[in-house]
Amino acid sequence: MDGKSLIRDCLDSARGELVELSHLLHDNPELSYEERRAAEWQAALLKERGFSVEAPYLGLATAFRASVKTGEGPRIAFLSEYDALAGFGHACAHNVIAGSSVGAGIGLAHAVKVLGVACEVIVMGTPGEEKYGGKIHLVERGAFASVDFALMMHPSTKNQIGRAGLAALGLTARYRGRAVHSASPEKGINALTSLISLFNAIDALRQVWPDSGRCNGIITEGGKASNIVPDFAEALFTVRAGKKRQLEAMGRDIEAAAQSAARLTGAELELIREPLYAERYPNGVMGELFKANMESLGEAMCYPDPTERVGSSDIGNVSLEVPAIHEYLAIAAPDVPGHTAAFREAARSPRADEVVLSGAKGLAMTGWDLATDARARADARKEFEEKALPNR
Numbered sequence: 001m002d003g004k005s006l007i008r009d010c011l012d013s014a015r016g017e018l019v020e021l022s023h024l025l026h027d028n029p030e031l032s033y034e035e036r037r038a039a040e041w042q043a044a045l046l047k048e049r050g051f052s053v054e055a056p057y058l059g060l061a062t063a064f065r066a067s068v069k070t071g072e073g074p075r076i077a078f079l080s081e082y083d084a085l086a087g088f089g090h091a092c093a094h095n096v097i098a099g100s101s102v103g104a105g106i107g108l109a110h111a112v113k114v115l116g117v118a119c120e121v122i123v124m125g126t127p128g129e130e131k132y133g134g135k136i137h138l139v140e141r142g143a144f145a146s147v148d149f150a151l152m153m154h155p156s157t158k159n160q161i162g163r164a165g166l167a168a169l170g171l172t173a174r175y176r177g178r179a180v181h182s183a184s185p186e187k188g189i190n191a192l193t194s195l196i197s198l199f200n201a202i203d204a205l206r207q208v209w210p211d212s213g214r215c216n217g218i219i220t221e222g223g224k225a226s227n228i229v230p231d232f233a234e235a236l237f238t239v240r241a242g243k244k245r246q247l248e249a250m251g252r253d254i255e256a257a258a259q260s261a262a263r264l265t266g267a268e269l270e271l272i273r274e275p276l277y278a279e280r281y282p283n284g285v286m287g288e289l290f291k292a293n294m295e296s297l298g299e300a301m302c303y304p305d306p307t308e309r310v311g312s313s314d315i316g317n318v319s320l321e322v323p324a325i326h327e328y329l330a331i332a333a334p335d336v337p338g339h340t341a342a343f344r345e346a347a348r349s350p351r352a353d354e355v356v357l358s359g360a361k362g363l364a365m366t367g368w369d370l371a372t373d374a375r376a377r378a379d380a381r382k383e384f385e386e387k388a389l390p391n392r
Contacts, residue, residue, distance in 0.1 A: 003115055018356050023095070035084075038062070039125050045106075063134060066124075070121075077144075078124070093338075095348075096347055097155070104363035104364040105364075112368075122147065133274070134314065151324070152363070153359045161303065168276075171237040173272075177230065185229050194262050202257065215250070239251060277312045283388075287325050290366045291327075293369070
């Protein structure tokens with residue numbers, strides 16, 4: 001029997017366990033870096049299937065690394081996500097990602113064991129994608145130094161490969177001033193005035209930023225009473241650009257503007273930068289392998305519309321370290337937006353259960369291609385070195 005048949009048969013027999021895992025995560029949503037049960041449930045299933053598990057991993061309490069090694073060969077990692085959204089639960093369907101990545105590891109490990117193929121199969125639990133960029137911390141701590149190829153899929157409203165992503169940065173600006181009655185404003189320091197000045201400066205900066213540069217912000221604190229000069233004001237910003245180098249320059253612009261706004265009133269500034277989500281470099285060689293495997297399973301795949309708006313994910317940081325894919329499989333109709341109650345319901349639908357299994361098979365079969373085809377590995381690595389590596 002060939003490797004891909006072994007993968008399909010293995011995962012058909014594991015369907016109940018994988019769907020149960022997906023449902024368990026969906027019914028018990030945990031926020032970023034609080035996914036203790038989600039990590040434990042995945043680790044337990046992988047241990048039952050013969051994986052060695054390291055948890056916690058690299059100092060992250062809800063990260064893990066599970067592996068099966070059959071010899072010296074390519075190191076193939078399936079990346080699992082499992083954090084939920086505040087107020088919306090699994091409205092990004094990370095429960096489906098976890099089920100498919102755990103399943104992919106189980107399927108590929110079974111095939112390489114039976115047929116004696118030398119490689120290391122890894123399932124890496126990557127927490128906090130929604131808020132803290134868990135993959136960014138794992139990259140910084142060397143998690144991908146022991147990985148040759150990284151694969152995952154994401155639920156969506158269409159079957160798609162090769163979709164890119166923008167670089168993104170979260171900023172929090174806080175101004176502290178001095179509160180006085182508004183009848184004597186000269187005796188106070190208006191923190192809100194500084195914050196509004198920052199918003200105005202960002203609007204002025206848009207004309208010198210690249211076309212892909214975007215900055216959206218909200219005021220989360222601006223005072224308690226209209227007759228009191230606010231002594232504290234806070235805003236949250238999301239900044240995006242086509243490349244992290246552009247984003248870093250935009251971040252410097254915003255920092256300078258924030259400092260100028262503080263000097264305007266004499267307020268004290270606290271500017272907090274979140275981890276920088278890099279742009280994404282989907283590996284085309286690996287993507288085509290995944291496309292062929294999914295189509296052999298009856299799932300037609302398409303390519304992204306070049307005019308389509310894209311978001312950001314910490315998989316971008318991984319794609320600058322190793323050849324990586326982050327492909328999409330539909331679980332909902334095209335008019336169902338992500339991060340909504342409707343998409344949350346879709347994440348526990350019969351179609352989502354199908355995608356847990358088909359996604360696991362497609363990922364594992366692509367892993368098999370990489371494990372057994374030296375030319376595919378070389379081509380994927382060459383593309384990575386030409387397209388991604390220069391932008392690290």
